[in-house]
Amino acid sequence: MAKWFTTKKVGGTLYRNMIYWLTCLEDDTHIPTLTVGQTLDFALSTKAPGSGGRLPGVSKEDFSVQVRDLLLRMLNISHTRSNLVGDEFVRGVSGGERKRVSIAETMTTRARVQSWDNSTRGLDASTALDFVEGLRIMTDVLGQTTFVSLYQAGEGIYDLFDKVMVLDHGRQVYFGPPSEARAHFEDLGFRSLPRQSTSDYLVGCTDPHERQFGSGRSSLDVPSTPEALEMAFRASSHYKTLMSDLAAYKREQEEENKDQEAFRAAVMADKRKGAAKKSPYTLGFAGQVKALTVRQFQMKLQDRFQIVSSYLLNIWVALVVGIVYLHLPLTGTGGYTRATLLFLGPLMMVFDSQGEIGLMMVGRSILNKQVSWSTEPSEIVTKLKFMR
Amino acid sequence: MYRRAAYPIANMLADIPFSATRIFIYNAIIYFMTGLNWSGGGFWTYHLIVYLIFLVMQAFFRAFGLIFHDFDTAFRISVVFFMHILQYAGVWVPFAAMKRWLFWIVSYFIGVDGKSHVAYSLLPRSTTSTLLPMVREKMAHSEFPSELNIFLFRMGCSDGQ
Numbered sequence: 001m002a003k004w005f006t007t008k009k010v011g012g013t014l015y016r017n018m019i020y021w022l023t024c025l026e027d028d029t030h031i032p033t034l035t036v037g038q039t040l041d042f043a044l045s046t047k048a049p050g051s052g053g054r055l056p057g058v059s060k061e062d063f064s065v066q067v068r069d070l071l072l073r074m075l076n077i078s079h080t081r082s083n084l085v086g087d088e089f090v091r092g093v094s095g096g097e098r099k100r101v102s103i104a105e106t107m108t109t110r111a112r113v114q115s116w117d118n119s120t121r122g123l124d125a126s127t128a129l130d131f132v133e134g135l136r137i138m139t140d141v142l143g144q145t146t147f148v149s150l151y152q153a154g155e156g157i158y159d160l161f162d163k164v165m166v167l168d169h170g171r172q173v174y175f176g177p178p179s180e181a182r183a184h185f186e187d188l189g190f191r192s193l194p195r196q197s198t199s200d201y202l203v204g205c206t207d208p209h210e211r212q213f214g215s216g217r218s219s220l221d222v223p224s225t226p227e228a229l230e231m232a233f234r235a236s237s238h239y240k241t242l243m244s245d246l247a248a249y250k251r252e253q254e255e256e257n258k259d260q261e262a263f264r265a266a267v268m269a270d271k272r273k274g275a276a277k278k279s280p281y282t283l284g285f286a287g288q289v290k291a292l293t294v295r296q297f298q299m300k301l302q303d304r305f306q307i308v309s310s311y312l313l314n315i316w317v318a319l320v321v322g323i324v325y326l327h328l329p330l331t332g333t334g335g336y337t338r339a340t341l342l343f344l345g346p347l348m349m350v351f352d353s354q355g356e357i358g359l360m361m362v363g364r365s366i367l368n369k370q371v372s373w374s375t376e377p378s379e380i381v382t383k384l385k386f387m388r
Numbered sequence: 389m390y391r392r393a394a395y396p397i398a399n400m401l402a403d404i405p406f407s408a409t410r411i412f413i414y415n416a417i418i419y420f421m422t423g424l425n426w427s428g429g430g431f432w433t434y435h436l437i438v439y440l441i442f443l444v445m446q447a448f449f450r451a452f453g454l455i456f457h458d459f460d461t462a463f464r465i466s467v468v469f470f471m472h473i474l475q476y477a478g479v480w481v482p483f484a485a486m487k488r489w490l491f492w493i494v495s496y497f498i499g500v501d502g503k504s505h506v507a508y509s510l511l512p513r514s515t516t517s518t519l520l521p522m523v524r525e526k527m528a529h530s531e532f533p534s535e536l537n538i539f540l541f542r543m544g545c546s547d548g549q
Contacts, residue, residue: 046389291390292397314414318414328423349442357462357466360454
């Protein structure tokens with residue numbers, strides 16, 4: 001039973017062709033052996049605007065450094081800039097800081113619509129609040145729309161949102177201001193328990209085992225099936241307000257398309273050399289390869305264990321082979337042995353390179369995440385259709 | 389943020405500084421410990437060919453890592469192909485004994501003309517100056533002398549007899 005929160009600015013469909021959509025799943029997928037600064041530098045190098053999108057006199061590097069420092073300050077993680085991001089095995093920044101790195105990375109993409117799926121999993125209460133505050137800052141500063149699903153949202157987190165959606169078996173049983181959600185369900189006849197947070201109360205109302213009816217009420221006169229709850233919501237004043245807001249917004253967008261034009265122009269101005277006009281990428285293919293090469297090199301250079309172990313292993317294998325075939329005789333008796341050695345030398349290296357299969361799997365989730373962040377708009381539309 | 393195709397290319401480029409030094413150390417130890425032909429030309433030819441084989445096979449395994457979703461499948465399928473390559477690399481199965489209808493395996497390893505097999509390509513420079521008299525003698529009594537002899541002739545290591 002997920003609760004969905006959203007901001008007021010729902011402007012997706014009209015900008016369909018220009019929108020960047022991204023979804024963040026529960027886990028933070030970062031390269032553990034990169035520092036926080038390097039992680040953001042890479043993201044910025046693929047997304048930093050071209051000369052048309054920057055102020056005159058500001059170079060690409062200056063722009064990236066400024067934006068990176070701004071993001072780090074805004075999310076209060078400036079002190080972690082040169083620390084490794086880390087994961088279960090590599091010692092790095094704390095879980096809460098890692099979440100904020102995820103937010104910062106997302107912010108560099110300047111996606112207008114973002115969805116976060118249970119991203120506070122495994123965080124303590126205060127860090128979870130920090131995280132959602134970070135999302136709030138991002139939403140306000142960049143003027144975007146953020147969908148968040150959370151389990152166990154505390155009161156502090158709950159109050160940060162503009163709208164709350166309560167779903168019951170796929171039916172929308174409430175969508176409106178968070179401050180009025182409790183009153184809506186109390187009016188329907190559900191009893192709120194003392195010291196129960198609003199989000200727990202709202203989730204409880206949709207759960208037959210958890211909900212309690214008000215004094216003198218029972219399931220006979222309180223809407224208690226998903227269908228009945230939906231009907232009750234549709235009959236309420238919240239639904240009327242919602243529909244009139246929606247109609248007003250649509251009318252406004254039809255009459256006033258200045259915003260859309262400005263948005264299109266801004267996206268075009270951001271394009272760097274080599275990026276096609278219709279492509280969703282800010283950077284051309286050669287630029288992408290360059291940015292990725294720098295990142296992969298940093299990543300490999302900082303993975304000291306991998307470097308030391310691979311060099312030692314190679315020297316060890318070479319010594320073993322060398323000792324086995326030490327000083328081959330120069331006569332015909334060494335002929336076949338030489339041929340074997342010439343085959344064995346490359347063969348050992350080929351066995352070593354077999355480990356590449358595993359390494360390709362390790363980076364897969366990060367690759368998928370970052371590639372999906374520039375999904376073609378048409379794909380998004382298809383996905384949305386399937387989700388319905 | 390980027391196209392999927394950019395990743396393997398960048399990964400390969402970024403790996404070259406590390407693998408080049410690693411393979412160089414490896415080759416130098418083996419080459420000079422075992423007493424292959426003590427000359428600069430011999431060593432650098434050996435190093436170049438071994439490094440190229442390494443790069444090709446690295447890309448080969450990476451391709452399996454990228455194509456398949458899970459490690460188990462990728463590893464098993466890659467081993468099937470790898471065993472074919474190994475058998476037809478020109479050492480375990482002699483060149484002339486290879487079945488003609490399996491010859492396509494050779495083509496995905498090095499080249500269609502088959503003359504550039506691993507062992508053959510390594511033979512001339514690093515060993516021939518010491519081995520040639522022996523090889524030539526063997527060739528004379530061998531049932532498949534022509535292939536290697538012609539190849540050595542082309543490389544300027546043999547007088548074609």
